[in-house]
Amino acid sequence: MIWRTFCGLLALLAMSLASPVWPQTPSQTQNCPGPDIDAAALRIEADARIETMRQAAHIPGATLSVVYCGKVILQRGYGFEDIERGARVDPEQTLFRIGSVSKTLTFVALMQLVEQGRVDPDAPAQTYLKDLNLPTFGGRKILVRDLFTHRSGFEDRAAGILFNHGTSGIIGLRQWLDQTMPELVRMPGKKTVYSNYGATLAGLIVENVSGEPFHAYIEKHIFGPLDMRATSFREQDMPRGFPTLDPQLASRISTGYFYRNGAFEPQPFTHIWHAAPAGSASATASDMARYMLGILRGTELLQRSTIERMQQRPYPDNPTAPGYAWGFRTGWIKGFPTFEHGGSAYTHFSAMVMVPDRQIGVFVSVNGADDHDAPRKLATSLVEGMIPQAKPIPGWSAATGLTPAELEKHEGNYLIDRTNYSRLSKFLGPLMGARKVVGQPGGTLNIQGGAESGVYRRVAPGTFHDPETGSIVQFTYGPDGRALRMSAAYGHYGFDRIGWWQTLGPxxxxxxxxxxxxxxxxxxxxxxxxxxxxxxxxxxxxxxxxx
CATH class of the missing domain: 1.20.5 (Single alpha-helices involved in coiled-coils or other helix-helix interfaces)
Structure with missing residues (x-):
């Protein structure tokens, strides 16, 4: 069984790396930046790739939507939304938990208030959160823009308090934020360290400023204009006094599964209502296609100039590596900037990848997987096939090797900074988030551990690329040129240099x-x-x- 799983994951990796260009013809669509895509060829290739992915990563069901030049060109469902009932996935009917892709909806809502002049992104977040007492660090307050970019400075205390298996402990948004406020462990605005708590604060700002409950604001100002009738932040079977998902929609949410001992085991519905702005939304692939078109067109939700502003990083300190803009992650596919986000909701994993310059958007979601990153790999490979020709990434040059002295300044152990610093769980950090950097002949860096594993070559000052996996990391340095911090391949947190004794586990x-x-x-x-x-x-x- 282990050998078959290993071989399957290798097949999935090969699938994600080999990305043919789909047959294309001159576009008949006005203002389309590229040629038309052969939708039939795309469907055949997508079907083959997803079936390979399902077998390799043990995925019970998957859903897919693809938009291009203002149109939906593909919507597909694969496998089962409920194995026991034999119910198959329907891209227009089956809802998937989209996890942290929900955050993009929250930040679009917040940006609507910014566009209207009701929220100042450079103002302290405390201005709009009178019912909470936010901490400061070294006299620096948390700004609204810090929430957009995951630079609030909070430690990560999501473990054990984000997912609720049952409804007995469900509380409201304000109460949860007040009871679970993490420690402020770094200067706000200094580092990108992904924060569910910060995104939930953004949702409370939407609620406070608009005067509408968060979920009601989203329904009125985002779902309504885009006709997203099968998407909701509400959850099923909520206690009295809480908004409850319509039973018809609840019956269409795909069951989540774990794959154990050669079989799919159904898991109970997981509630995230207390932190709804960070991840409680459920949606169909069809609705997510409408959402991507709304973002790419830039007319129904926000002004086009505002959408373009959201794609620019307010803290441009890592322009040659992936990072966060205004609520969305940015990177590159074939040299074109992406506007994207991933999501995890206990059993469900999702990815939404858009390339605004090419008017491309791909959404993938699954209701169980051994490889949690499988949806992003698939979405990226499909986007790659829709771009006929690559272009250079700004700021990059030909790969160069490091000198022995430079290698020595990068070598060492690094520990994840998206962790808990104030409780006993901080001692688990070395077990879960350690990376080791070793210099190799030829001036390359071998990074060992986690998603960053691979051999990297320098492509820009401080920026390194692994051509085998496409991963990118970036280092920051002290006055002596010694590396002090390494960014994660996805750009949503980093790893601080530590001594060998700090890598010891319990x-x-x-x-x-x-x-x-x-x-x-x-x-x-x-x-x-x-x-x-x-x-x-x-x-x-x-x-x-x-x-």
Whole structure:
């Protein structure tokens, strides 16, 4: 079983790397930046790729939508929304939990208020959150723009409090934000460290400024204009007093599954209502196509100039590596800037990848997978096939090797900074988020551990690219040129340089403490023996000395 899974994942990787260009003809669509796509050829290729992905990553059901030049050119469903009932996925009817793709809806709503002049992105977030007492760090307040870019400075306390299996502990947005406020552990605006808490704060700002409940605002100002009738932040089976998802929509939400011991095990519905702006939305692939068209057209939701502004990074300190703009992640596919986001909702995994310059958008969601990144890999490969010719990434040059002295300044251990700093779970960081950087002949860097694993070559000052996986990381340096921090391949958090002792996990510390205790015991015996020998020697000497 392990060998078959390994081979399957290799097949999935090969699928994600080999991206043919779809048959194309001169476009008949006005203002389309590229040639028309052969939708039939795209469908055949997408079907083959998704079936390969389903087998390799044990995916029970998947849904897909593709938009191009103002039109929906493909909508597909694969596998089952519910295995026990034999219900198959329908891209127009089956809802998938889209996880953190929900955040983009939250930030579009917040940007609507910015566009209307009701929210100042450079104002402290506290201005619009009178019912909370936000902390400061070194006198620096959290700005609204820091929420858009995940630079609030909060530690990550999502583990154990984000997903709720059942409704007994469900509380409201304000109450959750007040009860679970994390520690502010870094200067706001300094580093991008992904924050569910920060995105939820953004949702509360929407609620406070608009005077409407968050979910109602989204329904009126985003879902309504785009005719997204099968998308909602509401959840099913909510307690009395909470908004509840329409039963007809609830019956169409795909069941989430874990693959264990050769079988798919259904999992109960997971509630995220207390942090709804960060990830509670459910949607069909058809509705997500409408959403992508709304973003790419830039007319129904926001002015085109505002959409273009959202694609620019307000903190442009890493222009040659992936990072966050105004609520969306940005990177490149074949040299063209992307506008995208991924999502995870316990059992469901999603990816939305858009290339505004080419008017392309792809949405993929699954209701279970061994490889949680499979939807993004598939979406990226489909987008690659829709772009006929690549162009250089701005700021990049031909790959160059590092000198031995430069390699030494990058080598070492790095620990994830998206972690909990104020509770016992911080000791799990070395087990879950450690990376090791080793210099190699030819001036390349071998990064070991996690999604960043691979061999990287320098393509810009501080920026390194792995041509095998397409991953990009960036280093920041101290005054002496020594690397202090490495960004994650996706650009949503980073890794701080640490000493070897900080890479030890709990078991390592137990062994170390036991060894110290043992050495102490042995040392105690040795000291006792030394004192006895010293006492005997002194007595012998005193007898031999003359009076």
């Amino acid at each position: 078991l390592d510390w137990c062994w170390l403490l036991w060894l110290c205790w043992l050495c102490g015991i042995l040392s105690g015996f040795d000291r006792a023996g030394w004192r006895a020998r010293k006492h005997r020697a002194c007595r012998h000497l005193s007898r031999s000395l003359p009076l």
